[in-house]
Amino acid sequence: MLQSHQYNTLRLHKHKLDTGKMFFAIVDEFEFPGIERTLFISRKYAHVATSSVETCLYDLIFFLRCMMLCGFELDEQMSCGILPPRLIIKRFVEAAAMSQNDAFEYITVKTAAGNKVKNLNLSDRQISNALSKSNKRKLVRVKTKNDRIDAAIAYTEFLYNHHVKRPSDQNEKDIDRVISDLRMARGRPGKSSTRASAVKGLEFEEVIAITEKVAPLAPDNPFKSAKWRNSLLILLYAFSGLRRGAVAKLKISNLDLTGNADTIRITRTPNDIEDPRHNPPSQKTREHLAVIPSELMAEIKDYYEYTRKRFPESKKHTFIFVTEKNNAKSKAGSPVSLGVHNWILNRMSEAFGVHLHPHRLRHSFASLLEMLAKKSGWSDDQTWNVHNEQHGWAVGSQMRLLYARLQILKEMHEAGRQYGSEIFKNRQRMIREKTSSDASDLVDKGEG
Secondary structure (H helix, E strand, O other), X not given: OOOHHHHHHOEEEEEEOOOOOEEEEEEOOOOOOOHHHHHHHHHHOXXXXXXXXXXXXXXXXXXXXXXXXXXXXXXXXXXXXXXXXXXXXXXXXXXXXXXXXXXXXXXXXXXXXXXXXXXXXXXXXXXXXXXXXXXXXXXXXXXXXXXXXXXXXXXXXXXXXXXXXXXXXXXXXXXXHHHHHHHHHOOOOOOOOHHHHHOOOOOHHHHHHHHHHOOOOOOOOOOOOOHHHHHHHHHHHHHHOOOHHHHHOOEHHHEEXXXXXXXXXXXXXXXXXXXXXXXXXXXXXXXXXXXXXXXXXXXXXXXXXXOHHHOHHHHXXXXXXXXXXXXXXXXXXXXXXXXXXXXXXXXXXXXXOOOOOHHHHHHHHHHHHHHHHHHHOOOHHHHHHHHHHHHOOOOOOOHHHHHHHHHHHHHHHHHHHHHHHHHHHHHHHHHHHHHHHHHHHHHHOOOO
């Protein structure tokens, strides 16, 4: 059985194949990927976006490390038809709600206190001190906890079906018990209030102020280099409603430069052999069309034909936005990474004093569409069709209703302000009249 010190030897290995597809494996300290883990990854995530696979595998690694710390080597035990005891599942569930370091410490101490694992060299005082910290541990979001539990369910079910070919009645009871305990432990994410969901967007005036501040020749532009590229990226987020992955994957072939020259074709191209990035972006929504201002399209075309082509590395691909400096991971002219997109938005957040991210700008754009639809007298069907195509939403999506809340809330605030103003205006008038009347009575009685 694996000893507890080996819990941190599992790691995620990634390798990009010549076909463009990313190969994933969870390897141990000897760089061995494990037969069961490799089979599970190849079957479970064959058609899943690269970024999603990576997130799910980190959750699986968390689960496997927890099992090891509990002294239960999952692959080996389940190959013999032995499932995790209820106590071990309970400890994993408790740890799943904690930050990774706190979770591993918690399980180590709990297991040592229960004398389940030897050779941990923890004194009684260390165990007591660690257990007393249980209420001070850093907790993760409910979604993170649920994702970890889901990874545990998926891998446990896979191992059971892979190894137990002729299950006994006891085998069936054991697997039902484990899966039931895990599912029952999933938390319910708190329902976002209307206000919390709606205030994520920006006012139109704020969006305009941001685009002015990021203009390449603006005196207070927060960037020292790549000003034109960064300006175009901010404008794209603000006036297209596109997701980060879609913007990062844009190629010159996605731009329709005919007619009004204002349309972008958003496509799904997983395992793009042309993409040299170590963590290639992926397109989350379906293929769709997005309209942007024709002036913005003209600037993007100019950037592609002039600034971008200064870098020899850009000749190896057709992605529009490129790095303009050499760094440890890529040469100037390589496609901009998702990390650079995050850095640009973080830098703008610091300069403008408002937290900016693609979702917030997408929310602002959707709210702007709602205002335009209302002013133009569009029907609900017309408004939905525009939203659906611009954002690439699936049939039955409720996203439009979420984004419309900002405008609804704004109207509610305005109505409340006017109503309250009228009420308190009358109230203050009545108080003044009452005060004046009381003063007159006192004068008449000679008490003045």
